Amino acid sequence: MIVTIASGKGGTGKTTISASLAAVWRAPLVAVDLDVEEPNLHLFLNPEQQGSEDAALEIPVVDTARCTRCGACAALCQFKAIALMGETLLTFPEMCHGCGGCMAVCPEGAVGTGQRVLGEVAWGRARGARFLMGRLRVGEAMSPPLMRRVKARLGAMLAQEPADAVVDAPPGVSCPAVSAVMDSDFVVLVTEPTPFGLHDLRLAVEAFAPLGAPMGVVVNRAGVGDLAVQEFCRARALPVLAEIPFDRAVAEGYARGKVVADLGPGQRAVFTALRDAIRSRCNRTEAAHA
Amino acid sequence: MREIVIISGKGGTGKTSVTGAFAALAARRGDTVTCDLDVDAPDLHLLLAPRPEREEDFISGHEARIAPALCVGCGVCTQACRFGAIREEGAVFAVDALRCEGCKVCVALCPAGAVEFPPRHCGRRAVSATRFGPMVHAQLFPGQENSGRLVSLLKTEARALAKERGLGLILCDGAPGIGCPVISSLSGVDLAVAVTEPTPSGRHDLERVAELCAHFRVPLAVLVNKADLHPGAAAELVALCRDQGHAPLGELPYDPAFVQAMVQSKVVTELPPSPTSEILAQAWEHVLRLAGRPARRAPLQPFNAQGA
Ligand code: SF4
Ligand code: SF4
Numbered sequence: 144m145i146v147t148i149a150s151g152k153g154g155t156g157k158t159t160i161s162a163s164l165a166a167v168w169r170a171p172l173v174a175v176d177l178d179v180e181e182p183n184l185h186l187f188l189n190p191e192q193q194g195s196e197d198a199a200l201e202i203p204v205v206d207t208a209r210c211t212r213c214g215a216c217a218a219l220c221q222f223k224a225i226a227l228m229g230e231t232l233l234t235f236p237e238m239c240h241g242c243g244g245c246m247a248v249c250p251e252g253a254v255g256t257g258q259r260v261l262g263e264v265a266w267g268r269a270r271g272a273r274f275l276m277g278r279l280r281v282g283e284a285m286s287p288p289l290m291r292r293v294k295a296r297l298g299a300m301l302a303q304e305p306a307d308a309v310v311d312a313p314p315g316v317s318c319p320a321v322s323a324v325m326d327s328d329f330v331v332l333v334t335e336p337t338p339f340g341l342h343d344l345r346l347a348v349e350a351f352a353p354l355g356a357p358m359g360v361v362v363n364r365a366g367v368g369d370l371a372v373q374e375f376c377r378a379r380a381l382p383v384l385a386e387i388p389f390d391r392a393v394a395e396g397y398a399r400g401k402v403v404a405d406l407g408p409g410q411r412a413v414f415t416a417l418r419d420a421i422r423s424r425c426n427r428t429e430a431a432h433a
Numbered sequence: 434m435r436e437i438v439i440i441s442g443k444g445g446t447g448k449t450s451v452t453g454a455f456a457a458l459a460a461r462r463g464d465t466v467t468c469d470l471d472v473d474a475p476d477l478h479l480l481l482a483p484r485p486e487r488e489e490d491f492i493s494g495h496e497a498r499i500a501p502a503l504c505v506g507c508g509v510c511t512q513a514c515r516f517g518a519i520r521e522e523g524a525v526f527a528v529d530a531l532r533c534e535g536c537k538v539c540v541a542l543c544p545a546g547a548v549e550f551p552p553r554h555c556g557r558r559a560v561s562a563t564r565f566g567p568m569v570h571a572q573l574f575p576g577q578e579n580s581g582r583l584v585s586l587l588k589t590e591a592r593a594l595a596k597e598r599g600l601g602l603i604l605c606d607g608a609p610g611i612g613c614p615v616i617s618s619l620s621g622v623d624l625a626v627a628v629t630e631p632t633p634s635g636r637h638d639l640e641r642v643a644e645l646c647a648h649f650r651v652p653l654a655v656l657v658n659k660a661d662l663h664p665g666a667a668a669e670l671v672a673l674c675r676d677q678g679h680a681p682l683g684e685l686p687y688d689p690a691f692v693q694a695m696v697q698s699k700v701v702t703e704l705p706p707s708p709t710s711e712i713l714a715q716a717w718e719h720v721l722r723l724a725g726r727p728a729r730r731a732p733l734q735p736f737n738a739q740g741a
Contacts, residue, residue, distance in 0.1 A: 152474040153609045154445005158634065180610045181443055181641065183634040221494060221537050242536035243515050281644050284581065284613035314444050314609070315473040318578035321531060338695050339449070339476045346474065350575030353531070367692050391662075394687065398663035400633040 144425050145308045147177075147327035149351065151343025153314035155333045156363035156387070159397055161311035162187035163404035163414040164421075165272060171306035174269060175297055176276035177323045178313040179262060179289050185276055187402050190269035197260045198277065198292040200241035200285065204257035205232050216245035216254055241288060261289045264296055273300060286319045294326070316343075316350035324351050329425050330358045331384065337368035341375055348379065357424060359384040361417065382424070385417040434595055435724045436622045438470065440607040440615055441629065442638030447658040448628045450691045451713070452606040453480040453700035458717040460565035465602040467563065468591040469570040470618045472556070472583045477606045480700050483561030483568045491556040491571060493582050494535040497528045503547035510539035510548065531576055553577075558587065560594060567594055584608065584617035602724075615645070624724040625651050626682065630659045631666035639670065643679060653679040654723055656716055660684035680723055682716040685709055 176184035224239035277293040312323035504525035518532035558571035608614035660667035
């Protein structure tokens with residue numbers, strides 16, 4: 144079962160909640176950081192790294208001797224990553240999405256494949272669980288292909304040794320967030336009880352509902368704002384799985400890099416209850432599918 | 434014309450609340466265009482209550498669609514698609530719009546000419562009036578990418594508006610993170626202001642965003658929010674900035690007034706005077722001084738010329 148922790152927006156406490164859930168999960172687990180632009184989960188779980196690999200994208204390399212400057216490749220490319228300027232064919236690797244189109248359409252077979260390193264995929268162990276993350280190279284703009292690489296490795300890890308996965312998704316509701324949530328069995332939406340929180344939650348529900356996975360909401364910093372988020376959840380029949388009250392001690396603990404579930408028995412109980420709420424809902428949907 | 438962008442490295446540091454407060458302070462000079470470049474999750478409108486004067490669709494790229502009547506079921510497109518966006522549906526094939534990147538490969542390779550390629554409607558953008566002056570903003574539909582292009586469009590729009598109305602300053606709420614949208618937010622700006630917090634991720638992300646600013650040769654100033662949650666770490670952030678030549682703008686306390694203001698659709702400087710609003714006012718003066726300096730940086734390369 145893959146549980147993805149998502150949020151309409153950064154800073155809602157998504158990573159803290161992912162880390163705490165991983166800390167109380169108990170069943171065999173892979174903790175995954177798919178927020179490849181700003182991976183932070185490792186700062187809380189402190190994994191011991193066991194391996195890593197570069198993730199690269201296939202980009203075109205043009206053999207100028209064979210190229211007849213017909214421009215078929217440039218005409219196809221939708222991302223302005225290959226262009227014919229007078230008699231010169233230029234490639235702009237940073238713009239390339241790696242779709243392979245230029246290689247497929249070149250009538251001369253002049254476009255070969257090179258590589259652009261997007262970042263790395265790293266794995267290891269943390270707190271008795273397996274750990275997996277992707278990290279985008281600074282200045283690199285293309286996160287979905289790296290995320291696909293992380294997901295592929297997750298698939299391999301789960302095939303090798305079955306486990307649940309808790310996935311920390313990138314914030315927001317744009318393309319990377321949607322690709323992170325895709326293929327999840329359950330989606331936890333983290334929000335906070337403020338007008339910003341409500342607005343972003345609304346967008347997140349709109350973005351992720353078409354993917355079909357059941358969803359539940361965690362209200363973080365409950366008590367700081369108003370009750371509009373809870374009202375919205377009631378109106379949309381979205382279960383509120385947990386409310387984590389605003390507590391200065393928690394905010395200070397977080398600032399010191401602590402996993403919230405480790406701060407005390409009260410905190411731990413909040414997350415074991417959240418874990419059980421997620422599990423029982425997943426079992427229910429699994430039973431319904433059977 | 435000066436351009437200032439507020440960024441954060443990570444989300445939730447109070448970037449938008451700070452931008453709103455700066456917009457209110459800037460409004461005293463009456464020469465500012467405010468712009469929300471956080472197009473993936475724009476929130477500034479919740480504080481500024483913009484009244485749209487001009488609205489437009491945002492169209493970007495194309496999406497593939499297979500006409501079932503024309504599809505002969507050969508499967509060439511599924512094999513060619515590197516994004517796994519084409520699946521078998523009975524005897525024919527269909528495109529999963531959420532996975533389609535609009536690369537056109539299936540259009541080019543389909544032997545039956547069954548793939549249509551209409552333009553993709555990705556969101557809406559607007560020029561609005563607010564109590565702090567004109568505002569340029571947009572909303573992407575969920576799941577859309579191309580936010581980098583939308584950011585560039587909004588910036589162009591803000592610059593045109595400033596020119597047309599003779600305004601001297603563009604204040605942008607930038608995109609969070611260090612990816613494509615923030616890279617577009619940074620292009621051509623005179624000063625970036627990072628709002629950060631004294632947490633391990635706050636520091637980590639500030640380092641990454643500082644690297645990014647250095648890469649694009651944009652000077653950086655840093656405002657530490659929620660500083661009293663971990664005074665030691667806040668002091669380290671300030672020291673880090675000094676070491677690396679980023680101007681420290683000050684330290685804000687963790688102040689529930691930010692949320693109180695938000696719940697009333699106000700910015701924090703519109704509440705009764707407080708230490709927080711005082712620190713913000715000083716920080717804003719400092720920002721104006723920094724942004725007013727003649728630019729020492731080399732002209733920016735257009736992003737798409739990188740690696741040429
Ligand atoms: S399609 Fe092939 S031959 Fe034509 S311009 Fe591109 S590389 Fe050259
Ligand atoms: S692989 Fe696709 S995106 Fe990259 S240059 Fe070729 S056609 Fe353009």
